[in-house]
Amino acid sequence: MSAIITAIGLDADDTLWQNEQFFAMTQDNFADLLRDHTDKGNLMERLLAAERRNLPHYGFGIKGFTLSMVETAIEVTDGNVPSDVIAQILDMGRDMLSHPIELLPQVEETLVSLSADFKLVLITKGDLLDQERKLAQSGLRDHFDGIEIVSDKTPPVYADIFERHGTGADQALMAGNSMASDVLPVLDAGGWAVHIPHALTWAYELATAPENRDRFTTLDKLGALPTYMEKLTGG
Template structure:
């Protein structure tokens, strides 16, 4: 972009799950299957609360992703059945997790066109959290890998994480924008690290990713969809 406004934006970083491709909806479908398998032992709402509590406990052990989710489902099944869960149910939960790990990638509307449009003007970076093998698989299957100059798969996203990534890649935070669907992981921490944060809601948000938007922060923007991003970058550039 033109440098007449001062400092030029150089790096545009993207979250992956539910920003570039669908993810949370598959977790919800699997959770529905989980509720059906255990309907004789617990009401769906109670089961959802127990599963969420298990996921919260287990993040420190398993991290984010399908594998931790599957283990949390198994743990919850054992708890709510008082260790009487049938082996058949355990097998089906394992198979559900395997199905999620093998699920084809569905890009969100406009993603490929937007990346193609902005790639000539910026360094593009992927910053995503989750299981290393699964995230590498999804990136490879997405067909988007060639757009990115760098990819970072991390165990968690916080201010220190972003600061370390920016430093490692020689990114000036003031010249960097992070885009994602999670206010908690993709917006607040990069803003705290000195970058811009753009929130593009997906519509379905995991409870552990919910947070209040920093609506009054000068480095925050909210978009309705990915196709609005090129204009948003021009808006940010005008403020530099």
């Protein structure tokens, strides 16, 4: 039986445009700054721990990441981190906040195709100003019927979004690269979910794929989504 889907939610970072690669490059530079104090493996473990610890306070995004780098630098140097290192960390954060947008392949044509039959909603989490900047630079705003920049992606958040932008979560689908944020909570809300893996994914966003869930699938690229939707809805 064909599914009834009225709205499609799309993640932004590493689904529509590159994001994690800039975090990875910054982490390499961060490790180089502190190479005299610890090895990269240990530094990355402590940085991830700081990020997890700080999420309730700073939320998702580059600003919280930058503050977590500062905190980690203080920790691994036993409070003796040079001021010029702190300055360089802050510069790296500012560079990330001004980096030009790089769209992933087939994004615009995919949005054009999907928008002919479905209400499209951009659903992204992170710093409001930074996400708004990236969306403006992407040139994709006009393809969406709704824009939702949220502090976190949870089942109640998805239920509320798809109630306002569609006919409820049970008739909505979310597509994105994060198993933890774009798949599992949508399924728990009663919706459909498509995982589109990216080569680089933040450890916080990793999770085990659900088993025996008929409302879940994985596609190798965003450009495959229109064909999948045709099959799913009998279009």
